[in-house]
Amino acid sequence: MHNTEAKERVSSELHYELSQHYYQEATLLQNGEFNTWIETFVAKDLHYWMPVTERRYSKDKRPEPTPYDMAIYNDDYDEVKDRVARLLTGAVWMEDPRSTVRYLITNIEAFHTDKDDEFVVRSNFVVYRHRGQLEHSEHVGCRQDLIRKVGNGFQLVRRKVSLDARVTEDKNLYIFF
Amino acid sequence: MVDINKLVDTKSSTQSKEVFWDQEVYDREIKNIFGRSWLFLTHECMLEKKGDFITTKMAEDSVIVTRHTDGSLKAFVNSCTHRGNSICTADSGNTKSFVCNYHGWVFSTDGKLVDVPLREKCYHDELDRDSLSLKTIRVESYRGFVFGCFDETAPSLEDFLGDWGWYLDTWMVGAGEGAELVGPPMKSILKCNWKVPTENFVGDGYHVGWTHASALHVLGGELGGLAGNQAEMPFDELGIQVTTRHGHGFGVIDNAAIAIHAKRDEYAKYMEETIPKVAENLGEPRAKLFNGHWNCSTFPNCSFLYGTNIFKVWHPRGPHEIEVWSWVIVHKDMSDEGKREVVKQAARSFGTAGTLESDDGDNMVQSTQVNRGSYTREGAMNSTMGQGYEGEHPDYPGIVGSSFIGETSYRGFYRFYQEMMSADSWDDIRANDEHWADCFPNKNYWKDRIAAKAAEAEGE
Ligand code: FES
Ligand SMILES: [Fe+2]
Numbered sequence: 001m002h003n004t005e006a007k008e009r010v011s012s013e014l015h016y017e018l019s020q021h022y023y024q025e026a027t028l029l030q031n032g033e034f035n036t037w038i039e040t041f042v043a044k045d046l047h048y049w050m051p052v053t054e055r056r057y058s059k060d061k062r063p064e065p066t067p068y069d070m071a072i073y074n075d076d077y078d079e080v081k082d083r084v085a086r087l088l089t090g091a092v093w094m095e096d097p098r099s100t101v102r103y104l105i106t107n108i109e110a111f112h113t114d115k116d117d118e119f120v121v122r123s124n125f126v127v128y129r130h131r132g133q134l135e136h137s138e139h140v141g142c143r144q145d146l147i148r149k150v151g152n153g154f155q156l157v158r159r160k161v162s163l164d165a166r167v168t169e170d171k172n173l174y175i176f177f
Numbered sequence: 178m179v180d181i182n183k184l185v186d187t188k189s190s191t192q193s194k195e196v197f198w199d200q201e202v203y204d205r206e207i208k209n210i211f212g213r214s215w216l217f218l219t220h221e222c223m224l225e226k227k228g229d230f231i232t233t234k235m236a237e238d239s240v241i242v243t244r245h246t247d248g249s250l251k252a253f254v255n256s257c258t259h260r261g262n263s264i265c266t267a268d269s270g271n272t273k274s275f276v277c278n279y280h281g282w283v284f285s286t287d288g289k290l291v292d293v294p295l296r297e298k299c300y301h302d303e304l305d306r307d308s309l310s311l312k313t314i315r316v317e318s319y320r321g322f323v324f325g326c327f328d329e330t331a332p333s334l335e336d337f338l339g340d341w342g343w344y345l346d347t348w349m350v351g352a353g354e355g356a357e358l359v360g361p362p363m364k365s366i367l368k369c370n371w372k373v374p375t376e377n378f379v380g381d382g383y384h385v386g387w388t389h390a391s392a393l394h395v396l397g398g399e400l401g402g403l404a405g406n407q408a409e410m411p412f413d414e415l416g417i418q419v420t421t422r423h424g425h426g427f428g429v430i431d432n433a434a435i436a437i438h439a440k441r442d443e444y445a446k447y448m449e450e451t452i453p454k455v456a457e458n459l460g461e462p463r464a465k466l467f468n469g470h471w472n473c474s475t476f477p478n479c480s481f482l483y484g485t486n487i488f489k490v491w492h493p494r495g496p497h498e499i500e501v502w503s504w505v506i507v508h509k510d511m512s513d514e515g516k517r518e519v520v521k522q523a524a525r526s527f528g529t530a531g532t533l534e535s536d537d538g539d540n541m542v543q544s545t546q547v548n549r550g551s552y553t554r555e556g557a558m559n560s561t562m563g564q565g566y567e568g569e570h571p572d573y574p575g576i577v578g579s580s581f582i583g584e585t586s587y588r589g590f591y592r593f594y595q596e597m598m599s600a601d602s603w604d605d606i607r608a609n610d611e612h613w614a615d616c617f618p619n620k621n622y623w624k625d626r627i628a629a630k631a632a633e634a635e636g637e
Contacts, residue, residue: 050530052361052362052363053361054267054268054269054361055267055268056267056268056269057267068517069520070359070361070362070363070505070520070524071521072363072524072528072529074521074525075525079439079525082395083532085395086391086394086532087391089390089391089394089395090391091390091404092536093388094538166364167364167365167366167500168363168364168365168366168529169365170365171367171535171538171542172529172530172535172538173365173529173530174531174535
């Protein structure tokens with residue numbers, strides 16, 4: 001499901017467009033514009049996935065996690081939409097007053113695939129979250145995306161979020177990475 | 178100074194706020210509670226083959242659990258008998274032996290020291306390897322669920338569970354095949370006292386409608402009606418709450434086992450087919466529970482939601498922090514497709530990014546951290562809801578409360594907590610076996626209530 005082959009790197013022009021798309025996406029999420037994000041930046045055939053990865057010895061030959069295994073996120077489009085809807089009910093006490101989330105997106109590498117309009121894009125992230133008076137957390141990892149060209153923009157088709165930390169040092173991971 | 182013998186008042190149903198905060202109280206818990214209780218380790222399905230191992234924690238102690246070459250389960254402290262280094266740093270795997278990274282001592286899967294580098298040349302063959310095994314821990318399993326205990330004088334796991342085992346059998350035996358856990362566990366840190374989530378899972382039906390209003394709105398369905406704690410709901414008719422001798426307890430919402438699962442075609446089909454078999458196997462009272470949704474804690478720090486099927490351990494890390502581990506419960510006789518559906522839905526609602534679990538974090542943390550204030554910390558917390566509306570029940574063992582929205586299970590949890598904190602030994606605790614339920618004085622509650630119901634029915 002998540003092993004679309006990455007072919008040659010995209011041109012600098014396309015790389016620029018894709019980078020701008022990623023920055024725009026981060027801006028929407030930072031501003032709490034989740035509806036705009038899900039309506040315009042996300043494809044209806046989405047798979048949004050954050051596997052749980054154990055610490056294993058290098059001699060361990062068991063396979064990597066698949067979408068059939070335990071995962072923190074393993075959502076289709078409607079499921080992510082429901083997560084957005086929950087945030088907009090006005091009854092999420094933890095988000096009133098709102099917390100701030102800041103995305104630093106770097107190391108964007110984009111590749112062509114077999115399809116003209118689809119690209120494999122890898123990026124690193126640091127997400128900082130601040131809440132209440134002193135509460136703060138940071139999450140570091142990488143994303144492996146399949147991105148589709150749609151009209152003037154792009155839509156997210158698949159996202160695999162890999163967190164670097166085994167134990168999450170935060171109350172929850174209810175953040176769109 | 179905190180009086181350890183007066184942390185809990187079972188008459189007024191209150192607990193000192195120090196139980197969430199005080200370091201001395203915590204130190205005593207580590208000794209009297211975590212040092213003496215059976216603590217959840219893993220499920221046997223994660224240790225199927227010889228040499229399989231997992232690492233976990235018993236309170237703050239790191240432990241290794243293995244399937245030894247003779248087929249038996251072993252558990253030992255994850256610390257080398259040379260200079261104390263941790264000997265295993267992986268979450269799980271399969272191995273013939275564990276080699277300490279510091280100086281290379283080698284331990285077998287039963288914790289014996291089998292080899293030491295330079296044994297002849299530098300230890301002159303004088304090292305007494307037999308006396309240098311890893312510290313072993315008692316290990317027993319109940320229906321495949323593996324527990325460990327540091328205390329040689331503790332009762333067997335089965336006796337420690339007591340009546341709670343009768344309830345657990347509802348799904349741990351079920352229609353015959355029972356259940357297992359799916360990992361690897363999600364893990365996260367929460368800056369709360371370990372008892373806040375434990376009490377929440379053991380007996381807090383009350384918070385659901387308020388805390389989780391947002392998720393319930395989006396979900397709709399059976400539990401959608403709980404959002405906002407609407408006064409017109411007949412809570413007394415919708416379920417019960419139970420507590421038992423050793424503090425284990427739960428609340429049940431009738432006919433709501435799978436209500437939290439937004440996608441549940443396979444699970445619904447499974448339940449429909451299985452409930453009659455459970456009735457045949459275990460009788461009607463438990464078949465009814467099989468179709469209910471349970472919020473539970475196994476004393477002291479293992480909680481789960483049967484139905485939603487999340488399974489958690491709250492490992493303490495000092496009085497103000499825990500490490501949460503979450504697995505998913507699946508019925509062994511479900512289709513693979515059904516199991517995958519359950520894993521996905523359980524993680525979605527109660528995993529680290531859970532649509533419901535994410536609501537709870539602030540409650541847990543704030544109820545703990547607010548006690549930084551010494552003036553705040555004075556006095557007691559209240560758990561009187563439904564006091565007196567509980568007692569012995571003709572069908573269900575333990576003490577049964579009238580509604581899943583009540584604090585019967587809080588009372589039972591803290592009653593046993595105080596008993597363990599005050600007791601010098603398991604003998605002291607055993608001496609109280611006959612009288613543990615004295616603090617639930619309304620002995621005829623259910624008899625009277627059932628008789629009144631019958632009379633009412635006749636009158637109609
Ligand atoms: S500490 Fe383990 S071999 Fe020395
Ligand atoms: Fe909750």
